[in-house]
Amino acid sequence: MDVPQVVWWLTIAGIVGLLLFDFLVHVRKAHVPTLREAAVWSTLYVGIALLFGVAVFVFGGSAMGTEYFAGYVTEKALSVDNLFVFLIIMSSFKVPRADQQKVLLFGIVFSLIARTGFILLGAALIDMFAWVFYVFGLILLLTAGNLLKPSGEDSRSADNVVIRLARKLVRTTDTYDGDKLFTTVGGKRAMTPMLLVMIAIGGTDILFALDSIPAIFGLTQNVYLVFTATAFSLLGLRQLYFLIDGLLNRLVYLAYGLAVILGFIGVKLVLHALHENNVPFINDGQPVDVVEISTPLSLSVIIGVLVVTVVASMTSPWGRAQNVIASARRHAVEYLDIEVDPARRAEVFAALLAEEATLKQLPERYRARIREEEKLMTLLKRAHDAHAGT
Structure with a gap:
């Protein structure tokens, strides 16, 4: 599908307009979105993405339409996984819930800018070197393997090298001043934790792009489809966070589902690389006659894996337990370190x-696991001690 330049500019203008609307109408005034507000706007953004896909089908044909939806569904699933890390970062920095919207919107904008850069770089590499598909495939296979490794919340630290460098170079405060990025302490200008958490999210977004962009290039090499599927998967992510915040930790098998999807796309990329092969030490630099995985099959596998993953997670007793544990941990931290309003604390x-x-x-087997989590038990005890002292 040869996309006219005017369509590119109209698409970019539409995406920028949606982001500005999101900021001016929802984010500029700090508040905690209601469940109804989050549901309505999440549905609206998903609807816009689906209508755009229908337009691709109509004007670009079924092949392009299928590629768009395969890319959109994959990127949306990866973005939901990214919300776990956003949640950990904001919990680590004790971001007030009313101010989390601004942090999330910044993360979305930064992510879109970073991914656009990676998309342009990836497209240029693909045009110049056919062997790039081997590299992309290897990246996805390694990422899939890493997702299968057991990891806890502590393995995703928000205190990365960028944050440590920022703390050394710029005067910082330990307390928030509303949603301001800078404040004045003792007559001197200082950076608030709000800016630090934005830096942390921006840094992790770059890492997210390293598996996100190869994944979608494994489904389509059309730069316009890659860009739009990525952009529409990010739009509405802020509302989705508040909509499924209470269910995020219940998706205990999501990492396994994503590992299967990324591994599948990795194999698809390697097969495509073999089909287009010009690497001298593979088959004497000649293309290898292999079966390639079609886009409709890819879309079916991706949707099937996600459905199985979500259903298995939602019906899992341990998933329900994890959800309650995460909520208890969050409320204990909120009671101890964030909220100061007596009514809200109650x-x-x-x-x-x-x-x-x-x-x-x-069941006892789950309660035994909980009792072994020393940090959680200590946190709950601190909350009770603090309440007893009021």
Whole structure:
């Protein structure tokens, strides 16, 4: 599909317009979105992405339409996985819930800019070197292997080298001043934790792009489709975060599903590289006659794996337990370190008590696991001690 330049500019203008609308209407005034607000706007953004896909089908043909939807679904699934890391980063920096919208929108904008750069770089490399598909395939296979490794919350630290460097170079404060990025302390200008958390999210976004972009290039090499599928998967991510925040930790098998998808696309890329082969030490530099995986089959596999993964996670007893554990941990931190309003603190502590009551009703094997989490038990005890002292 040869996309006219005017269509490119109209698409970019539309995406920028949606981001500006999101900021001016929802984010500029700090607040916690209601479940209804998050649901309505998440549905709207998904609807826009689906309508765009229908337009691709109509004007570009079924092949291009299928490639777009395969790319969009894959990128959307990867973006949901990224929300786990965003949640950990914001918890580590104790970002007030009302201010999390601004952090998320910054992450989306930075991610879109970073991914656009990687898309242009990837397209240029593909045009110049056919062997790049081997590299992309290897990256995805290694990423899939890493996703299968067991990892806990502590393995995803927000205190990376970028944050440590920022703390050394710029005067920083330990407390927030609303959603301001800079404040004045003792007559001197200082950086607030709000800017630090944005730096942390921006740094992790670059790492996310290293598996996200090869994955979508494994489904389509059309730069316009790669860009639009990536952009529409990111739009509405802020609303989706508040919509499924309470379910994120319940998706206990999501990493396994993504590992299967990335591994599958990695194999697809390697097969394509063999089909287009010109590397001298492989088959004397001649193309290898291999079966390539079609885009419709890819889309079917991706959707099938995601459906199985989500259903298995939502029906898993351990998934339900993980969800309650994560909620209890978040409310304990919110009670101890974030909220200062007495009424809100009372609501948070009541929610924490309800979650603890649910934990006590879990089967013994799950309660035994919880008792082994020393940090969690200490955190819950601190919350009760603080409440007793009020």
